[in-house]
Amino acid sequence: MFKRSPSLAEQVKFHLKQRILDTDFDKDRIPSETVLAQELNVSRNTVRDALSRLEMEGIVIRKQGAGTFVNRNVRLVKTRLEEIIPYEEMILAHGCKPAVDLLSVKKTQPDEQCAAQLNLNATDEVLSIEKLFGADDQPVIYSITFIPTKIIAEPYTKEDAIPPVYQFLPQFCRQSFAYYLSDIVPLVATPGLRQILHLPPRKLALLSFEEIGFNRDNEPIVKAISYFRDDLLRLRLIRRDTG
Amino acid sequence: MFKRSPSLAEQVKFHLKQRILDTDFDKDRIPSETVLAQELNVSRNTVRDALSRLEMEGIVIRKQGAGTFVNRNVRLVKTRLEEIIPYEEMILAHGCKPAVDLLSVKKTQPDEQCAAQLNLNATDEVLSIEKLFGADDQPVIYSITFIPTKIIAEPYTKEDAIPPVYQFLPQFCRQSFAYYLSDIVPLVATPGLRQILHLPPRKLALLSFEEIGFNRDNEPIVKAISYFRDDLLRLRLIRRDTG
DNA sequence: CAGTGGTCTAGACCACGGG
DNA sequence: CCGTGGTCTAGACCACTGG
Structure with missing residues (x-):
């Protein structure tokens, strides 16, 4: 499903970002890491890596024991200072x-x-x-x-x-x-x-x-x-x- | 050597931070991830996790193929905006x-x-x-x-x-x-x-x-x-x- | 070429949340 | 209690740097 370079995790992140924009998840809840790993045919660690990056950008909120959720507030964040962008x-x-x-x-x-x-x-x-x-x-x-x-x-x-x-x-x-x-x-x-x-x-x-x-x-x-x-x-x- | 909680990676990070302050590494070069993992008796992934956090704080610079080095510039960084600190x-x-x-x-x-x-x-x-x-x-x-x-x-x-x-x-x-x-x-x-x-x-x-x-x-x-x-x-x- | 960091996997156990 | 995310391990292969 994915090639290498850019890294798998980066591709999974991009994929999930799109899916978040396109899909309406039930109560903004994203499928569990295990399920995503199976669906995308990558290891759970890779999914976690991708989700961590999305969490850093504020796009997603993770709650131990509960699940991972879309953060609809953070459409407001236009600039991430820690990253250099043109x-x-x-x-x-x-x-x-x-x-x-x-x-x-x-x-x-x-x-x-x-x-x-x-x-x-x-x-x-x-x-x-x-x-x-x-x-x-x-x-x-x-x-x-x-x-x-x-x-x-x-x-x-x-x-x-x-x-x-x-x-x-x-x-x-x-x-x-x-x-x-x-x-x-x-x-x-x-x-x-x-x-x-x-x-x-x-x-x-x-x-x-x-x-x-x-x-x-x-x-x-x-x-x-x-x-x-x-x-x-x-x-x-x-x-x-x-x- | 380490207990759990706070996480192993966090303890390793702290340990390395101290060592960076105390020790004079040759040409500011930190031991390789494999060596550190053996020394500290944790997996290489855990060492990498700790080093990644230090890299995010700018304390360390990693160069693929070359090694990991202390960044002496970044004593200048007094505040990390992405983190909430009192x-x-x-x-x-x-x-x-x-x-x-x-x-x-x-x-x-x-x-x-x-x-x-x-x-x-x-x-x-x-x-x-x-x-x-x-x-x-x-x-x-x-x-x-x-x-x-x-x-x-x-x-x-x-x-x-x-x-x-x-x-x-x-x-x-x-x-x-x-x-x-x-x-x-x-x-x-x-x-x-x-x-x-x-x-x-x-x-x-x-x-x-x-x-x-x-x-x-x-x-x-x-x-x-x-x-x-x-x-x-x-x-x-x-x-x-x-x- | 040998050794470094970069990526990925499969599997394990834990801590927490909600039903 | 089960399923979730959080942590850790051991091992593999790759890409790159430097001598």
Whole structure:
């Protein structure tokens, strides 16, 4: 029934997700793990793996002794912070038409903080990429990305900077991407930001992400700052008791 | 070597965490899963379970074919948003002395939004609990919690409101607590908030959490709003590629 | 090539929930 | 009490990394 790659568990997860959307389970109750395992012809562990992922996303609630149930609340969760997803997808998940506008791509001298965060010398330069993301033709995210020029290994064009950085890095820098260390910072929009994001007069505060990206050798390879219209792009997440 | 409860995997995780702090592994490399399984006399799956949790916390990095390594960067992560932890612990993790000040406990009429979020009728009241958390005697978090009075089943005193709500609920409301659905919202501090949190003149923006808590039957049972001094209590997290 | 982590299986026992 | 999810085991094969 299933092939390998992506993993069986991932396929089972996808299958169940679809079934949850399509099917009306009795009282939102999902068949037991044993039954699912037999139906899908995989081991119970694999089913459990898939269900665990769905539970992490809040799509499903498990109760020992009772069963596994669909969580109808969590259609409200549009973004899962722990996962990196392209901003276009985030905008799509909010039901809007995404757009990307590449504002600029240029080599610059990093400021002191940025140089320190990326372990750069005084003479090292960075490639700075400015983008503006729109949702239904309204600007919602403004981001600046800094990549040390010394790690860029392949020739690139402006257009190559449009996709997410973590695709640029493997492609043009021969760098793996492992994870972001992200700070969530609130701020009062500066006049410059107000103009770029077309903020209405009443909208004063913005949310920003300040992120340092690391490769699999745990070396910092990219810095990114993103400013969000939190009123248009809700940042919502699920929090659980001590896992 | 280990007892059961908490789970073996949890104990192994704890054991490894200690060992990471105490031991200097060669080039930060942790023994292989097979070796650990033999040493600790548990199955490799259990070791993997423990390592997966450490990896989620960013404490460890795994590389297929190469090994598992300590991540020395992630001492910087003070808060894991996906997990609910008492604010006192969060403050402790920042290296500060935590304090709780119970500002008020009183029955009130919920506003329209709150009533809708908690599925309340027009006549239902809520117990509102105001707290102020300090770090090294400096106020850093101000929180208000709303619990529908109709679910309160046991007599309580003011002091019972000091611990986290998700302890109050099982104890006095016979309610299980399953998860929070949390919105992250930036805002410009109002004069009232400025006074409560003793904000310095330059500090304009605050971070707030607007959370609805659900029980295991997926019914909303509590609303909480928290305002953070993000400059004193850094909100930092690890983001990975699509799990 | 040997050794690592990644995935999957089949089977066992436990703890809990609801009838 | 039975059926559910929670935990653990032993063993297998794969994919990848590094020397």
